[in-house]
Amino acid sequence: MSKPKITVIIDPDIYKDTPRPSSDKKDTSKPSSGKSGMTLIVKTVTRITVWMIILYGFYIILHGHLTPGGGFGGGVIIALALLNVLLAYGRDFTQKWLNIHLLENIESLSALLFVIVGILGLFVSGSFLANFLSKGQLFAVVSAGTIPLLNIIIGFKVAMSLFLVVWVLAGIKMSKGDAA
Amino acid sequence: MTVYLLCFALFLVGVYGVIAKRDLIKIILSIGIMGYAANLFLILFAYKHGATFPILTGGKVSPMVDPLPQALVLTSIVIELGTTALLVALVVRLFQKYGTFDIAKIRRLRG
Amino acid sequence: MPVETWLTFTLGFMILGSIVALELKDILSSIIAIGIVGLGVSMSFLFLQAPDLAIVQFLFEIFALIILVRAFIGKENHQLESSSTNKVMTGVGIVAAAAIFFLSIPVFRLLPPFGEPLMQVSQHYLDAGAAETGAANLVASVILDYRAYDTLGEVTVLFTAILGAFAILRSTATHKTAGGDHE
Incomplete structure (x- = not known):
């Protein structure tokens, strides 16, 4: 996967700010050696660690009813992992890597899902947001009824909304530099 | 009592910043300080001498601190992050329109 | 050492850090100095037996720092000027804050003392929470x-x-x- 990177290391053009004309003809599926973003070291470390950080965020979310953490903390961790990619690789690469419209839809959908879980509790158990699922065994990962479900929903909500607001801020910053 | 008063003094530093500073970034930071002090004040109420964190660990059940303010503050911190982002967006927009962060100048430039 | 001593030390440090953050001219130093306050709050949450809040506050601090630096650093046209209205408002602010502080000391005497909370509703959560919801x-x-x-x-x-x-x-x-x- 990192075979084309070897040529990039000895390429002196990566330190220039001007876009290379030959970069379009190269492998466009991984445009990580482009002009935007930080140096190669930062990009490599980011590529290795971003999935670990996202995995840790999911761990925090899924164990929110057993250990400290939960949807809020795990959501912020996932948002920070995506923000790491945005800072290291720049806005153009992130737009290709992530489907921003999908993230916006997840963000809006999670607010709706929270209400749907609440209304299901109203129908099944008689009160809004009632814990209508089985409580299960204490200290088991799958337990506590709707609490892990709502934790996952809140985690996605927090992660997507916090990442998207930084995304919009980053875009504004660039157009502003041209204007000023 | 001493801890409460110090926390209140931290809040008042934030109030002073909002009143006296004319820089919009400093005003955002002051609002952040007020938020920190308010969150910490609620958690100071919840503490109980000799108690542990409110998470069951499987061993013997010892006295625990109050979980209710912790739950309220947990949501409050994330809301604070959202409002900080909103304030930053507003200030960036104001800077684009007027070219300055000084609220006195912005008031003069209006109209 | 009792937790109150630690908290007094941390809070004093945070007040100092916030004053420094508000009075510095350079905006990058100011944003970093506000990190003292945020991480101090995170540490205080740990002392006060709230690990959930310590995690979230720590992440909040990193995120707010990134947002502020990303949005505001790099504009050379950011300057701070002192004028007469600024001095007047500074005096008014200091006097008002001091007056509020000293006049509200009797109010804090009415509160329950530190370390002895009024737990009426919360005691039910602690006693029956694990059985009723299944969450540890x-x-x-x-x-x-x-x-x-x-x-x-x-x-x-x-x-x-x-x-x-x-x-x-x-x-x-x-x-x-x-x-x-x-x-």
């Missing part, structure tokens, strides 16, 4: 079961705040580039 983390059981309606309100507030930021910034983008970046 009682804070999670309060957030998402007993008081899930609060959390729904929080989700709504977060949604509205982010939507407001989108509305403010997106309109600027369309205005500047005449719909180029907008899709």
Whole structure:
């Protein structure tokens, strides 16, 4: 996967700010050696660690009813992992890597899902947001009824909304530099 | 009592910043300080001498601190992050329109 | 050493850090100095037996720092000037804060002393929370079961705040580039 990177290391053009004309003809599926973003070291470390950080965020979310953490903390961790990619690789690469419209839809959908879980509790158990699922065994990962479900929903909500607001801020910053 | 008063003094530093500073970034930071002090004040109420964190660990059940303010503050911190982002967006927009962060100048430039 | 001593030390440090952050001329130093306050709050949450809040506060601090640095650093045209109105407002602010502080000392005497909370509703959460909700983390059981309606309100507030930021910034983008970046 990192075979084309070897040529990039000895390429002196990566330190220039001007876009290379030959970069379009190269492998466009991984445009990580482009002009935007930080140096190669930062990009490599980011590529290795971003999935670990996202995995840790999911761990925090899924164990929110057993250990400290939960949807809020795990959501912020996932948002920070995506923000790491945005800072290291720049806005153009992130737009290709992530489907921003999908993230916006997840963000809006999670607010709706929270209400749907609440209304299901109203129908099944008689009160809004009632814990209508089985409580299960204490200290088991799958337990506590709707609490892990709502934790996952809140985690996605927090992660997507916090990442998207930084995304919009980053875009504004660039157009502003041209204007000023 | 001493801890409460110090926390209140931290809040008042934030109030002073909002009143006296004319820089919009400093005003955002002051609002952040007020938020920190308010969150910490609620958690100071919840503490109980000799108690542990409110998470069951499987061993013997010892006295625990109050979980209710912790739950309220947990949501409050994330809301604070959202409002900080909103304030930053507003200030960036104001800077684009007027070219300055000084609220006195912005008031003069209006109209 | 009792926890109160640690908290006094940390709070004094945080007050110092916030004053430094407000009075510094350089905006990058100011934003970093505000990190003292945030990480001090995170440490205090650990002392006060609230590990959930310590995690979230720590992440909040990193995120707020990134947002502020990303948005405000790099503008050379940011200057601070002192004028007469600024001095007047500084005096008024200091006097008002001191007056509020000294006049509200009797109010704090009425509060329950530190370390002895009034736990009436919360005692039920502690006693019956694990049996009623099945969650070992009682804070999670309060957030998402007993008081899930609060959390729904929080989700709504977060949604509205982010939507407001989108509305403010997106309109600027369309205005500047005449719909180029907008899709």
